[in-house]
Amino acid sequence: MTPAVSFTKVSRHFGSVRAVDAVDLDIVEGEFFAMLGPSGSGKTTCLRLIAGFEQPTSGRIEIFGENAVGVPPYRRNVNTVFQDYALFPHLNVADNVAYGLMVKGVGREERSRAADEALALVKLPGYGARKPGQLSGGQRQRVALARALVNKPRVLLLDEPLGALDLKLREQMQEELKSLQKQLGITFVFVTHDQGEALSMADRVAVFNDGRIMQIGSPQEIYRRPATRFVADFVGSSNILPPDFMQRYAGQRRWGSLRPEHIRILAQTAGDGVPARVAALNYLGAGTRVSLDAEGLRLHAVVDSGGALPSPGDDVVLTFNRDHVHVMDEPA
Amino acid sequence: MPSDRTQRAPIGLKIAAAAGLLFLHLPILIIFVYAFTTEEKSYVWPPPGFTTQWFAVTWNRPDVWEALTLSVQVAAISTVIALILGTLCAAAISGTSFFGRETISLLVILPIALPGIITGIALRSAFSLAEIPFSFWTIVLGHATFCVVVVYNNAVARFRRTSGSMIEASMDLGADAFQTFRHVILPNIGTALVAGGMLAFALSFDEVIVTTFTAGQQQTLPIWMLEELVRPRQRPVTNVVAMVVVIVTFLPILAAYYLTRDGDQIAGSGK
Numbered sequence: 031m032t033p034a035v036s037f038t039k040v041s042r043h044f045g046s047v048r049a050v051d052a053v054d055l056d057i058v059e060g061e062f063f064a065m066l067g068p069s070g071s072g073k074t075t076c077l078r079l080i081a082g083f084e085q086p087t088s089g090r091i092e093i094f095g096e097n098a099v100g101v102p103p104y105r106r107n108v109n110t111v112f113q114d115y116a117l118f119p120h121l122n123v124a125d126n127v128a129y130g131l132m133v134k135g136v137g138r139e140e141r142s143r144a145a146d147e148a149l150a151l152v153k154l155p156g157y158g159a160r161k162p163g164q165l166s167g168g169q170r171q172r173v174a175l176a177r178a179l180v181n182k183p184r185v186l187l188l189d190e191p192l193g194a195l196d197l198k199l200r201e202q203m204q205e206e207l208k209s210l211q212k213q214l215g216i217t218f219v220f221v222t223h224d225q226g227e228a229l230s231m232a233d234r235v236a237v238f239n240d241g242r243i244m245q246i247g248s249p250q251e252i253y254r255r256p257a258t259r260f261v262a263d264f265v266g267s268s269n270i271l272p273p274d275f276m277q278r279y280a281g282q283r284r285w286g287s288l289r290p291e292h293i294r295i296l297a298q299t300a301g302d303g304v305p306a307r308v309a310a311l312n313y314l315g316a317g318t319r320v321s322l323d324a325e326g327l328r329l330h331a332v333v334d335s336g337g338a339l340p341s342p343g344d345d346v347v348l349t350f351n352r353d354h355v356h357v358m359d360e361p362a
Numbered sequence: 363m364p365s366d367r368t369q370r371a372p373i374g375l376k377i378a379a380a381a382g383l384l385f386l387h388l389p390i391l392i393i394f395v396y397a398f399t400t401e402e403k404s405y406v407w408p409p410p411g412f413t414t415q416w417f418a419v420t421w422n423r424p425d426v427w428e429a430l431t432l433s434v435q436v437a438a439i440s441t442v443i444a445l446i447l448g449t450l451c452a453a454a455i456s457g458t459s460f461f462g463r464e465t466i467s468l469l470v471i472l473p474i475a476l477p478g479i480i481t482g483i484a485l486r487s488a489f490s491l492a493e494i495p496f497s498f499w500t501i502v503l504g505h506a507t508f509c510v511v512v513v514y515n516n517a518v519a520r521f522r523r524t525s526g527s528m529i530e531a532s533m534d535l536g537a538d539a540f541q542t543f544r545h546v547i548l549p550n551i552g553t554a555l556v557a558g559g560m561l562a563f564a565l566s567f568d569e570v571i572v573t574t575f576t577a578g579q580q581q582t583l584p585i586w587m588l589e590e591l592v593r594p595r596q597r598p599v600t601n602v603v604a605m606v607v608v609i610v611t612f613l614p615i616l617a618a619y620y621l622t623r624d625g626d627q628i629a630g631s632g633k
C-alpha cells in the first residue's frame with residue numbers, strides 16, 4: 031500500500047542548523063502517528079514540511095505517492111491544527127470553519143451546512159455566530175479542529191494541539207481526538223513533547239532528537255524496548271545501565287535499560303543483588319519512587335506505596351529479573 | 363469627607379487646566395469670528411458688525427477654488443502613494459527578518475523626524491540637480507515622503523499584532539497569496555490603513571514648508587492663505603477658508619482616532 035506520507039533522506043537546514051537531518055519516514059494511511067521529541071528536535075519542522083510551510087533542503091517527500099516538494103500549502107490535501115489555533119479574529123466561528131470552502135468557491139448554502147456538520151462533529155453545535163474572542167481555549171481548539179476537518183483532508187496535522195489546555199481538558203481532548211480519528215479514518219500526524227500523550231494516543235510513535243529519528247515503533251515497543259539511551263531516558267523514566275554495570279549484573283557488555291517498576295528493593299541481609307543506598311523517596315500516589323545510589327549510578331525504583339518502604343540512608347540490595355533488562359542497539 | 367477631597371481636583375488645578383485649554387483654542391475661535399466681520403481691511407476687535415457675505419464672496423473667488431482643488435488632489439494622490447508604499451514596506455519589515463531590518467525601519471521613519479525645511483531644501487536641490495521642473499508631481503513627491511511614514515507606522519503596528527500563523531492557516535486551508543491578502547490580511551489591517559491614510563491626508567492638506575520648496579507657480583491652500591495675509595484685500599475670505607481647512611483636516615483625524623482606539627486586542631492570538 032502507498033504510504034500516506036513518505037520521507038526519503040529529507041533534510042531541512044537553516045544556515046548551519048540541521049533542523050531535520052536525513053530523515054526516512056513512512057506514515058501508513060489511517061494511522062494515528064505521533065512525532066515525539068524535545069523542543070528543537072525537528073518534529074515541528076517535519077510537520078511543516080508535510081504541510082508545505084517549509085521546503086526540504088534535500089530529499090524527497092511524497093504524499094499518497096505524489097511528489098510534494100515545491101507544492102505550495104494551498105495545493106495539498108492536508109490540513110493543520112495550529113498550536114495557537116490561528117483562528118481568524120474578524121470572522122465568526124461559522125465563517126472560520128467554512129473558510130477553506132469559501133476560498134474554493136463552494137456556494138453559501140453548502141458552506142454553512144458543512145460548517146454546521148463540522149461544528150456538530152467537534153461538539154460545538156450552535157456556536158457558529160460567536161466570534162473566536164468569545165470562546166474558551168478548549169472551544170477554540172475545537173473550532174480549529176472543525177476548520178481543518180471541514181475540508182476533508184486525507185492527512186490531518188496537529189501541532190501540539192493540547193499544549194495550551196489544562197490537565198483535565200487535555201485528557202478529555204485526548205480521548206475525543208482518538209475516537210474522532212477512528213470514526214473518520216483520516217491519517218492523523220500529531221506533534222508533541224509529552225511522552226504520555228504520544229504513548230496513550232498514537233498507533234505508532236517516532237522519537238526525534240537533534241533532527242533525526244531515534245526510533246519508530248508502537249508505544250509498547252518504544253516503552254519496553256528503547257533503541258538508544260536517549261529514547262530510554264526521554265520516553266518514561268527508564269534506568270540506563272552502562273556497559274560495565276551490565277557486564278557484572280546482566281552478563282553482557284552493552285548499554286541496557288531497566289524500568290523502575292522492575293527493580294525490587296530488599297533488606298541488606300537478603301543476600302545477592304546490587305548493593306545500594308536509599309537517597310530519597312517521592313510519593314507519587316499509588317506508587318512511591320525511590321532514588322538509589324548504586325555503583326556510582328543514580329537508579330530509580332517504583333514500589334507499591336502500600337508495602338513496606340525503606341527510609342533515606344538505608345543500605346539495601348536491589349534485584350531484578352534479567353529478562354526485564356532491555357539491551358539497547360547503541361554500541362558499548 | 364476625605365474621600366471626596368481625593369477624588370476632586372483642587373480648584374487651582376482646574377483653573378490652570380481651563381486656562382491652558384483656552385490658550386490653545388481661543389485663538390482658533392477668534393479666527394472663526396473674524397470670518398463674520400464687516401471690516402475687510404484689517405482685524406479689529408471687537409468686530410464692528412457681523413455679516414455672512416464673505417461666504418458668498420469666497421464661493422465666487424476662482425483663486426480659492428484653484429488652491430482648494432490643488433490641495434485636495436495633492437493630498438489624495440500623496441495618500442494613495444503612501445498607502446501602497448507604506449503597506450508594502452510594513453509587510454516586508456514585519457514579515458521577515460533580514461540583516462539591516464532595524465536600520466531600514468529607522469530610515470523609513472526619519473523623514474517625519476527631520477525638520478520640514480531640511481526635507482524641503484534637500485528635495486529642491488535634488489530636483490534641480492536632476493533638472494526636474496517644478497510641477498504638481500514634485501509637490502506630491504514632497505508630501506509622499508512624510509505621508510509614507512504615517513501609513514507605515516500604523517500598518518507596522520497592526521502587522522506585528524497579526525499572528526503569522528493566521529497567514530499560514532489561510533494558505534493551509536487552500537487560499538493562495540491573493541485570497542489570503544483579501545480575506546485575512548486586509549480585514550485585519552484595514553482600520554489601521556484607513557486611519558493612517560486619513561492622518562496622511564490631513565498632514566498633506568495643511569503642509570506649508572515642504573510645499574514652498576517643491577512647488578513651482580502652483581498654490582496649495584495653505585500657501586494661498588499665507589499670500590493673502592500679506593495683501594489686505596477681502597481679508598475675511600482667508601478666515602472663511604481657514605474654517606474650511608480646520609474642518610477638512612479635523613474630521614479625518616477624529617475618524618482616525620475612533621478607528622484605532624479600540625484596536626488594543628491582539629489580532630490572531632488565540633489564547
